[in-house]
Amino acid sequence: MNKALPLVVMIVTPTMAFAQGTVALQNQTGLVRQRTSSSDPTLIAVPKNGGYVELMSAPVGTALPNPNLTGFSSLSSFLAANPGWSFAQGNPAASIIGFGAGLFNGGMLTIPGIPPGGPAEYMIIGWTGAYTTFEAAYSAYASDPSSSFIGISAIDYIAKTGDPTSTPPGTAVSLRPTFTGITFAPPIPEPPSFALAGLGLAALLVLRHRR
Numbered sequence: 001m002n003k004a005l006p007l008v009v010m011i012v013t014p015t016m017a018f019a020q021g022t023v024a025l026q027n028q029t030g031l032v033r034q035r036t037s038s039s040d041p042t043l044i045a046v047p048k049n050g051g052y053v054e055l056m057s058a059p060v061g062t063a064l065p066n067p068n069l070t071g072f073s074s075l076s077s078f079l080a081a082n083p084g085w086s087f088a089q090g091n092p093a094a095s096i097i098g099f100g101a102g103l104f105n106g107g108m109l110t111i112p113g114i115p116p117g118g119p120a121e122y123m124i125i126g127w128t129g130a131y132t133t134f135e136a137a138y139s140a141y142a143s144d145p146s147s148s149f150i151g152i153s154a155i156d157y158i159a160k161t162g163d164p165t166s167t168p169p170g171t172a173v174s175l176r177p178t179f180t181g182i183t184f185a186p187p188i189p190e191p192p193s194f195a196l197a198g199l200g201l202a203a204l205l206v207l208r209h210r211r
Contacts, residue, residue: 019115019116019164020110020113020114020115020116021114021115021116021117021161021162021163022111022116022162022164022170022171022172022173023055023088023108023109023111023122023158023161023162023172023173024106024108024109024171024172024176025055025088025095025107025109026099026104026105026106026174026175026176027102027103027104027175027176027181028176028179029176030176030179031045031102031103032045032046032051032097032102032104032181032182032184033045033046033102033183033184034046034149034183035149035184035185035186037146038145038146041185043183045101046128046184047101048097048098048099048101048103049096049097049098050097050128051096051097051127051129051184052094052097052127052131052132052137053095053124053125053126053182054075054088054093054095054124054134055106055109055122055123055175056079056085056086056088056122056124057086057111057113057120057123058084058085058121059084059113059114059121060121061121062121063082063084064082064123064155066078066081066082067082067152069125069150069151069152070150070187073135073138074134074135074138075087075135084113086112087112088109088110089109090106092132093133094133097126109172111161116163117160117161117163117166117170118160119158119159119160119161120157120158121157121158122155122156122158122175123152123155123156124153124179124182125150125151125152126151126182127149127184128148128149128184137150138150145186149184149185149186150184150185150187151182151184153179153180153182156175156179
Protein backbone atom coordinates (compact mmCIF):
# COMPACT_ATOMS: atom_id res chain seq x y z
CA MET A 1 0.00 0.00 0.00
CA ASN A 2 2.83 2.41 0.91
CA LYS A 3 4.46 1.74 -2.47
CA ALA A 4 1.19 2.29 -4.32
CA LEU A 5 0.49 5.69 -2.73
CA PRO A 6 3.38 7.58 -4.44
CA LEU A 7 2.30 6.08 -7.77
CA VAL A 8 -1.26 7.31 -7.27
CA VAL A 9 0.03 10.77 -6.37
CA MET A 10 2.23 10.82 -9.49
CA ILE A 11 -0.76 9.97 -11.67
CA VAL A 12 -3.32 12.26 -10.03
CA THR A 13 -1.14 15.36 -9.58
CA PRO A 14 -0.49 16.03 -13.31
CA THR A 15 -4.17 15.39 -14.01
CA MET A 16 -5.16 18.02 -11.45
CA ALA A 17 -2.54 20.47 -12.72
CA PHE A 18 -3.77 20.29 -16.31
CA ALA A 19 -7.49 20.03 -15.52
CA GLN A 20 -9.53 23.07 -16.53
CA GLY A 21 -13.12 24.24 -16.39
CA THR A 22 -15.55 23.00 -19.03
CA VAL A 23 -18.60 24.56 -20.69
CA ALA A 24 -21.21 23.52 -23.24
CA LEU A 25 -21.19 25.91 -26.21
CA GLN A 26 -24.94 26.51 -26.58
CA ASN A 27 -27.32 29.44 -26.87
CA GLN A 28 -31.05 29.97 -26.57
CA THR A 29 -32.50 33.46 -26.09
CA GLY A 30 -29.18 35.15 -26.93
CA LEU A 31 -29.41 34.69 -30.70
CA VAL A 32 -26.83 35.06 -33.44
CA ARG A 33 -28.08 37.78 -35.79
CA GLN A 34 -26.82 39.57 -38.86
CA ARG A 35 -27.58 42.54 -41.05
CA THR A 36 -29.82 41.63 -43.96
CA SER A 37 -27.23 42.99 -46.40
CA SER A 38 -24.40 45.49 -46.64
CA SER A 39 -26.93 48.21 -47.45
CA ASP A 40 -29.84 47.00 -45.29
CA PRO A 41 -29.24 47.22 -41.51
CA THR A 42 -32.39 45.24 -40.68
CA LEU A 43 -31.38 42.42 -38.33
CA ILE A 44 -32.32 38.80 -38.98
CA ALA A 45 -31.30 35.53 -37.35
CA VAL A 46 -28.37 33.92 -39.14
CA PRO A 47 -29.88 31.08 -41.22
CA LYS A 48 -29.21 27.50 -40.18
CA ASN A 49 -25.76 26.45 -41.47
CA GLY A 50 -25.17 30.08 -42.43
CA GLY A 51 -22.10 30.79 -40.30
CA TYR A 52 -19.71 29.79 -37.53
CA VAL A 53 -18.90 30.78 -33.94
CA GLU A 54 -15.88 30.39 -31.64
CA LEU A 55 -15.61 30.83 -27.89
CA MET A 56 -12.86 32.85 -26.21
CA SER A 57 -12.44 33.38 -22.49
CA ALA A 58 -10.28 34.82 -19.73
CA PRO A 59 -10.06 34.93 -15.93
CA VAL A 60 -12.57 37.35 -14.40
CA GLY A 61 -11.36 40.96 -14.59
CA THR A 62 -8.98 40.50 -17.55
CA ALA A 63 -8.82 43.68 -19.65
CA LEU A 64 -9.69 43.74 -23.35
CA PRO A 65 -7.67 46.74 -24.62
CA ASN A 66 -8.31 46.12 -28.33
CA PRO A 67 -11.89 44.89 -28.79
CA ASN A 68 -12.28 45.73 -32.49
CA LEU A 69 -12.05 42.23 -33.96
CA THR A 70 -12.57 43.49 -37.49
CA GLY A 71 -9.33 45.47 -37.26
CA PHE A 72 -7.37 42.19 -37.33
CA SER A 73 -6.97 39.76 -40.22
CA SER A 74 -6.12 36.79 -37.96
CA LEU A 75 -7.18 35.50 -34.58
CA SER A 76 -3.55 35.11 -33.49
CA SER A 77 -2.94 38.83 -33.97
CA PHE A 78 -6.18 39.63 -32.10
CA LEU A 79 -5.08 37.50 -29.14
CA ALA A 80 -1.61 39.06 -29.18
CA ALA A 81 -3.25 42.48 -28.82
CA ASN A 82 -5.39 41.23 -25.90
CA PRO A 83 -3.13 39.34 -23.46
CA GLY A 84 -4.87 36.95 -21.08
CA TRP A 85 -7.61 35.96 -23.51
CA SER A 86 -7.57 32.59 -25.26
CA PHE A 87 -9.80 30.41 -27.38
CA ALA A 88 -11.57 27.43 -25.88
CA GLN A 89 -10.28 24.00 -26.83
CA GLY A 90 -12.53 21.63 -28.70
CA ASN A 91 -12.92 19.78 -31.97
CA PRO A 92 -13.66 21.39 -34.33
CA ALA A 93 -12.35 24.80 -33.27
CA ALA A 94 -15.28 26.66 -34.86
CA SER A 95 -18.88 25.47 -34.39
CA ILE A 96 -21.45 25.82 -37.13
CA ILE A 97 -24.68 27.70 -36.46
CA GLY A 98 -26.56 24.51 -37.21
CA PHE A 99 -29.02 23.93 -34.36
CA GLY A 100 -31.50 26.32 -35.95
CA ALA A 101 -31.69 29.89 -37.24
CA GLY A 102 -29.44 31.91 -34.92
CA LEU A 103 -28.72 28.88 -32.74
CA PHE A 104 -25.61 26.78 -32.13
CA ASN A 105 -24.77 23.69 -30.11
CA GLY A 106 -21.04 23.06 -30.26
CA GLY A 107 -20.72 20.50 -27.49
CA MET A 108 -18.26 20.50 -24.59
CA LEU A 109 -15.25 22.82 -24.61
CA THR A 110 -12.34 23.22 -22.21
CA ILE A 111 -11.55 26.76 -21.00
CA PRO A 112 -7.76 27.38 -20.81
CA GLY A 113 -6.51 29.11 -17.67
CA ILE A 114 -9.72 28.52 -15.71
CA PRO A 115 -9.51 26.02 -12.83
CA PRO A 116 -12.10 23.23 -12.70
CA GLY A 117 -15.41 24.68 -11.53
CA GLY A 118 -14.03 28.24 -11.51
CA PRO A 119 -15.70 31.39 -12.87
CA ALA A 120 -14.78 32.98 -16.18
CA GLU A 121 -15.55 35.84 -18.52
CA TYR A 122 -16.15 34.96 -22.13
CA MET A 123 -17.03 36.29 -25.55
CA ILE A 124 -18.17 34.62 -28.74
CA ILE A 125 -16.89 35.66 -32.14
CA GLY A 126 -18.27 34.53 -35.46
CA TRP A 127 -18.91 35.16 -39.10
CA THR A 128 -21.34 34.32 -41.88
CA GLY A 129 -20.72 32.06 -44.84
CA ALA A 130 -19.30 28.58 -45.37
CA TYR A 131 -15.80 29.56 -44.23
CA THR A 132 -14.56 27.26 -41.46
CA THR A 133 -11.97 29.76 -40.15
CA PHE A 134 -12.06 33.43 -39.27
CA GLU A 135 -9.07 34.08 -41.52
CA ALA A 136 -10.88 32.64 -44.55
CA ALA A 137 -13.97 34.73 -43.82
CA TYR A 138 -11.89 37.89 -43.40
CA SER A 139 -10.02 37.22 -46.65
CA ALA A 140 -13.31 36.68 -48.48
CA TYR A 141 -14.66 39.96 -47.13
CA ALA A 142 -11.54 41.80 -48.29
CA SER A 143 -12.24 40.56 -51.83
CA ASP A 144 -16.01 41.02 -51.71
CA PRO A 145 -17.57 42.99 -48.80
CA SER A 146 -20.89 41.18 -49.23
CA SER A 147 -19.36 37.70 -48.91
CA SER A 148 -19.09 37.56 -45.12
CA PHE A 149 -20.11 39.56 -42.06
CA ILE A 150 -18.09 39.39 -38.83
CA GLY A 151 -19.03 39.96 -35.20
CA ILE A 152 -17.94 39.78 -31.57
CA SER A 153 -20.27 39.63 -28.58
CA ALA A 154 -20.19 41.64 -25.40
CA ILE A 155 -18.24 40.15 -22.49
CA ASP A 156 -20.47 37.72 -20.59
CA TYR A 157 -19.87 36.09 -17.21
CA ILE A 158 -20.25 32.52 -16.04
CA ALA A 159 -20.08 31.98 -12.28
CA LYS A 160 -19.18 28.30 -12.41
CA THR A 161 -17.65 26.03 -15.05
CA GLY A 162 -17.76 22.25 -15.09
CA ASP A 163 -15.36 20.37 -12.83
CA PRO A 164 -14.06 17.19 -14.49
CA THR A 165 -11.95 16.38 -11.40
CA SER A 166 -14.88 16.02 -8.98
CA THR A 167 -16.31 12.64 -7.97
CA PRO A 168 -18.36 11.87 -9.94
CA PRO A 169 -16.96 14.15 -12.70
CA GLY A 170 -19.00 17.32 -13.10
CA THR A 171 -20.78 17.99 -16.38
CA ALA A 172 -19.92 20.94 -18.61
CA VAL A 173 -21.96 24.05 -17.71
CA SER A 174 -24.17 25.35 -20.53
CA LEU A 175 -23.76 28.93 -21.74
CA ARG A 176 -27.46 29.18 -22.60
CA PRO A 177 -28.48 31.13 -19.45
CA THR A 178 -25.63 33.66 -19.67
CA PHE A 179 -24.97 34.33 -23.36
CA THR A 180 -26.61 37.63 -24.39
CA GLY A 181 -26.28 37.37 -28.17
CA ILE A 182 -24.13 38.61 -31.04
CA THR A 183 -24.65 40.54 -34.27
CA PHE A 184 -22.63 40.10 -37.48
CA ALA A 185 -22.10 43.16 -39.67
CA PRO A 186 -19.66 44.42 -42.32
CA PRO A 187 -16.35 45.47 -40.72
CA ILE A 188 -16.14 49.20 -39.96
CA PRO A 189 -12.81 51.08 -40.07
CA GLU A 190 -11.52 52.34 -36.73
CA PRO A 191 -12.16 56.09 -36.08
CA PRO A 192 -8.39 56.75 -36.06
CA SER A 193 -8.31 55.68 -39.70
CA PHE A 194 -10.73 58.46 -40.58
CA ALA A 195 -8.72 60.89 -38.50
CA LEU A 196 -5.48 59.98 -40.26
CA ALA A 197 -7.15 60.34 -43.64
CA GLY A 198 -8.43 63.77 -42.63
CA LEU A 199 -4.98 64.87 -41.46
CA GLY A 200 -3.46 63.68 -44.71
CA LEU A 201 -5.99 65.63 -46.74
CA ALA A 202 -5.42 68.74 -44.65
CA ALA A 203 -1.65 68.47 -45.16
CA LEU A 204 -2.10 68.21 -48.92
CA LEU A 205 -4.31 71.30 -48.95
CA VAL A 206 -1.71 73.28 -46.96
CA LEU A 207 1.06 72.26 -49.33
CA ARG A 208 -0.99 73.23 -52.38
CA HIS A 209 -1.87 76.58 -50.80
CA ARG A 210 1.82 77.35 -50.13
CA ARG A 211 2.72 76.59 -53.74
